[in-house]
Amino acid sequence: MPIIIAWIQYGVSGLPALADPVRTFPGSSGFPLWLRMAHYISFVLTLLLIRSGLSILADHPRLYRDQDCTPGSEWIRFTPLTVPTDRVWTAKDDARYISPLWSLPGYRHTVGVARHWHFLSVLFWVLTGVVYVALLFVQGHWARLVPTYWGILSDAWNIFVHYATFHLPPEPDGFVAYQALQQLTYFAVVFIMAPLSILSGLAMSPALDGHFAWYPRLFGGRQGARSLHFLLMVGFSAFLVIHVALVVATGFVQNMNHIVMGTDTGGPAGWMLGLVGVTAALAVLFAAYWVSWHRPRALQLAARRTVGALTLRTLDPLKPVAEFGRDDISPHFWSNGKLPTSQDWQTLLAEDFGGFRLRVSGLVDHPVELSLDEIVALGQHNQITLHHCIQGWSGVAEWGGLPMSALIDLVRPRLEAQVVVFHSFGEGLYGGEYYETLPLADALHPQCLLAYEMNGERLGADHGAPLRLRAENQLGYKMIKWISSIEFVVSEKEVGQGFGGANEDHEYFDLVPTI
Numbered sequence: 001m002p003i004i005i006a007w008i009q010y011g012v013s014g015l016p017a018l019a020d021p022v023r024t025f026p027g028s029s030g031f032p033l034w035l036r037m038a039h040y041i042s043f044v045l046t047l048l049l050i051r052s053g054l055s056i057l058a059d060h061p062r063l064y065r066d067q068d069c070t071p072g073s074e075w076i077r078f079t080p081l082t083v084p085t086d087r088v089w090t091a092k093d094d095a096r097y098i099s100p101l102w103s104l105p106g107y108r109h110t111v112g113v114a115r116h117w118h119f120l121s122v123l124f125w126v127l128t129g130v131v132y133v134a135l136l137f138v139q140g141h142w143a144r145l146v147p148t149y150w151g152i153l154s155d156a157w158n159i160f161v162h163y164a165t166f167h168l169p170p171e172p173d174g175f176v177a178y179q180a181l182q183q184l185t186y187f188a189v190v191f192i193m194a195p196l197s198i199l200s201g202l203a204m205s206p207a208l209d210g211h212f213a214w215y216p217r218l219f220g221g222r223q224g225a226r227s228l229h230f231l232l233m234v235g236f237s238a239f240l241v242i243h244v245a246l247v248v249a250t251g252f253v254q255n256m257n258h259i260v261m262g263t264d265t266g267g268p269a270g271w272m273l274g275l276v277g278v279t280a281a282l283a284v285l286f287a288a289y290w291v292s293w294h295r296p297r298a299l300q301l302a303a304r305r306t307v308g309a310l311t312l313r314t315l316d317p318l319k320p321v322a323e324f325g326r327d328d329i330s331p332h333f334w335s336n337g338k339l340p341t342s343q344d345w346q347t348l349l350a351e352d353f354g355g356f357r358l359r360v361s362g363l364v365d366h367p368v369e370l371s372l373d374e375i376v377a378l379g380q381h382n383q384i385t386l387h388h389c390i391q392g393w394s395g396v397a398e399w400g401g402l403p404m405s406a407l408i409d410l411v412r413p414r415l416e417a418q419v420v421v422f423h424s425f426g427e428g429l430y431g432g433e434y435y436e437t438l439p440l441a442d443a444l445h446p447q448c449l450l451a452y453e454m455n456g457e458r459l460g461a462d463h464g465a466p467l468r469l470r471a472e473n474q475l476g477y478k479m480i481k482w483i484s485s486i487e488f489v490v491s492e493k494e495v496g497q498g499f500g501g502a503n504e505d506h507e508y509f510d511l512v513p514t515i
Helices: 001-014 033-058 110-138 152-162 180-202 205-209 222-249 252-261 269-294 296-314 341-352 372-377 406-411 500-506
Strands: 060-064 074-077 358-362 369-371 381-388 394-403 419-427 433-439 447-454 468-471 483-489
Touching: 001 152, 033 110, 033 269, 060 180, 060 252, 074 180, 074 381, 110 180, 110 269, 110 296, 152 180, 152 252, 180 222, 205 406, 222 252, 269 296, 369 406, 381 447, 394 406, 406 447, 433 468, 433 483, 433 500
Parallel strands: 358 483
Antiparallel strands: 060 074, 358 369, 381 394, 394 447, 419 433, 419 483, 447 468
């Protein structure tokens, strides 16, 4: 629409007159070393963020306006498939292949590795941005980016009319001055788009959303935040393409000397060293791809020691308290995982789980075996909460079940027991028993349930009968379905391959996914 209006203005009154370039305050011209370094580091990290973000999106290639994620309600989808209604269609089925030429690590069902790259990159992206903005104000370079007069809006529009109608406006020497549209664009990228990307990303955290119910509402709910996050990624991608194109079109040699060498000259040093920098950036992207497929465990552990350690100290202590009303219950709640194929579970299903016994053992003073009726008799808590899937979809449901705190009181774990292990009748994505772990501290949260009801009815087979876990401060894959037994242990290292669960062992997922 702005382009159409620009063409109408051009057709009616010709090209508008242009104001003088925005002059920077004394002392804010040029590009010091810290600014050039921040520019390059941000460029590389932004590429990693966009590429890993595309892999994450491919795991649930639909974007919604509301938090229900009902098939058909998406405002845009990146899959030709409509969800079939004649059979069970899981969120895993709905994931798409994406080429590693465009994404990191690419292919299908690689969301665990993609998340590690995304969060590692964003951690350093935010640190770089904080240092950059701080030095902007300390050293006076803020005047290059921050508008100081209202007339800049009309000046920027006049320049936009020139670009939109394929007329390059006269370019100032960017070493000492920006034109109005440049300044507004850089201001928007640094002071609007970047903060909104961070804030909308945080609004997809189950721990944050579960504790501060008002926060995701600022973005229209979790799916509103996810959609905004995607649109901001598109905005950053468009900015990179247009920015690079204009650097080339408006004086490539001089522009490269500005941002690479910090000089206002016309020699070849800038573009030659810039070519080395671009080559190095491509090498980083290739190295990230190689690590994803040849050293994924090292990547997982690096993320756990940095991002994981940070979220354990900041997000995990937030107790989930947010609840919804019955009117908020989603008409469709995606199912996930493969139905158990074991004869034991099939027999229990046929008899409506009348013969089911939950065995609770390990480092406890009072091991027990409980039937479903005995579990119900121990007490029931109901809650209407929002489910956050690692793939990106969400849904509201009412859950009824036994608070884990009540079961913990019954079995009396010993002091050394710090982790609860849940074993499933089901299988993992790559076969073998499905199992998950939960820190004892999280199991004691009021909203941590052994759920046996969903939306007022006995839990169905697709959603985890006879029992499934609800741990509302974490992502959905931790909420194991078809629970067969529970065990209390010292550490997750005693289970499976020692990384915290079937998904952590085989798909390199996070140990405690609070975001």
